[in-house]
Amino acid sequence: MAIKDPLSSENLLLSIKDLDIYLKKKHSQVNLVNSVNLRVNHSEVFCIVGESGCGKSITALSVLRLLPKNLTASGSILYHPVSSNLLTLPEQELLKVRGKEISMIFQEPMTSLNPVFTIGYQIEEVLRLHEGLSKREARQRATELLQSVKIPEAHLRIKDYPHQLSGGMRQRVMIAMAIACNPRLLIADEPTTALDVTVQAEILDMLLEIQATRGMSILLITHDLAVVEETAQRVAVMYAGRVVEMADRKGLFENPRHPYTIGLFNSLPGRGKKRLNPIPGTVPSPEELPRGCKFSTRCSMKLKECEFREPELKDTGENHLSRCIRADELKG
Ligand SMILES: Nc1ncnc2c1ncn2[C@@H]1O[C@H](COP(=O)(O)OP(=O)(O)OP(=O)(O)O)[C@@H](O)[C@H]1O
Numbered sequence: 201m202a203i204k205d206p207l208s209s210e211n212l213l214l215s216i217k218d219l220d221i222y223l224k225k226k227h228s229q230v231n232l233v234n235s236v237n238l239r240v241n242h243s244e245v246f247c248i249v250g251e252s253g254c255g256k257s258i259t260a261l262s263v264l265r266l267l268p269k270n271l272t273a274s275g276s277i278l279y280h281p282v283s284s285n286l287l288t289l290p291e292q293e294l295l296k297v298r299g300k301e302i303s304m305i306f307q308e309p310m311t312s313l314n315p316v317f318t319i320g321y322q323i324e325e326v327l328r329l330h331e332g333l334s335k336r337e338a339r340q341r342a343t344e345l346l347q348s349v350k351i352p353e354a355h356l357r358i359k360d361y362p363h364q365l366s367g368g369m370r371q372r373v374m375i376a377m378a379i380a381c382n383p384r385l386l387i388a389d390e391p392t393t394a395l396d397v398t399v400q401a402e403i404l405d406m407l408l409e410i411q412a413t414r415g416m417s418i419l420l421i422t423h424d425l426a427v428v429e430e431t432a433q434r435v436a437v438m439y440a441g442r443v444v445e446m447a448d449r450k451g452l453f454e455n456p457r458h459p460y461t462i463g464l465f466n467s468l469p470g471r472g473k474k475r476l477n478p479i480p481g482t483v484p485s486p487e488e489l490p491r492g493c494k495f496s497t498r499c500s501m502k503l504k505e506c507e508f509r510e511p512e513l514k515d516t517g518e519n520h521l522s523r524c525i526r527a528d529e530l531k532g
Pocket residue numbers: 223232250251252253254255256257258259268270271423486
């Protein structure tokens with residue numbers, strides 16, 4: 201059987217094109233995300249990885265038009281099953297997509313769960329709103345959903361209030377709510393960062409199991425390369441509001457082709473290393489980005505011209521993109 205081309209158009213679920221995000225100020229605007237292009241295929245886990253402040257969350261939020269009011273997005277975000285640009289879709293149409301076709305979970309479940317309602321009630325509300333289920337049907341489905349996210353004694357837990365559950369259990373409830381309407385795409389923004397390591401692993405495993413059985417896609421946001429290694433089919437590495445590298449997981453892990461990605465790998469613990477090698481310096485603020493390559497202020501491979509001209513994101517072969525003029529030297 202011929203191997204399906206991962207980038208063929210029939211696999212397309214979501215494509216983000218030339219996404220820019222600006223912070224509006226009184227007399228100016230600050231560019232926070234610059235010309236981001238990426239695509240999520242059907243039934244794949246696509247990861248966005250990068251250090252704090254690089255624009256992962258606002259990129260994800262713009263997909264469902266959930267950006268804070270002081271930020272604006274331009275470009276297009278095409279959701280292929282309904283052939284719509286989510287950035288310009290009328291609010292009424294967007295409501296049909298949000299939660300039903302595409303849903304989202306966040307790092308801290310307490311900010312998304314309502315403390316004054318039981319978790320059962322909150323899941324049932326989603327089902328009644330989007331699926332038009334009766335009260336009894338919704339209760340039945342909510343219990344099944346809690347079982348599917350491996351909450352023990354689901355029929356009892358359904359009557360609990362959020363504060364009665366542990367952080368890990370609350371995150372499972374959030375996932376149950378997010379998958380209640382069988383979305384084609386789940387956006388998960390650091391879904392396990394607030395949890396301890398063993399719970400993190402359990403939740404990721406469960407997410408992957410759900411993803412595989414339902415054929416759902418996940419756009420997973422993380423700052424943690426270990427999470428990427430566990431989950432991703434394809435990966436975009438972001439730095440200072442830009443995609444600096446994009447590849448399938450194997451390509452990225454076996455042969456990173458941007459000095460920033462290599463820096464991220466070197467700063468990882470483990471793998472027989474005696475000490476960590478963090479990337480020197482700090483991420484520049486969006487208001488004070490260097491003129492050329494945005495990573496040039498921290499890059500050990502920098503050349504003179506990197507200070508003046510920002511490289512384009514280019515294919516270096518095998519659909520492996522890098523925004524570095526020395527990418528070919530890094531090719532293994
Ligand atoms: N509402 C806002 N007003 C002003 N600036 C904002 C706002 N939201 C985000 N930013 C800025 O946009 C940039 C990207 O933020 P974003 O939250 O997407 O980062 P991130 O990659 O998700 O980081 P983290 O890993 O810490 O979650 C940061 O410089 C941040 O300070």
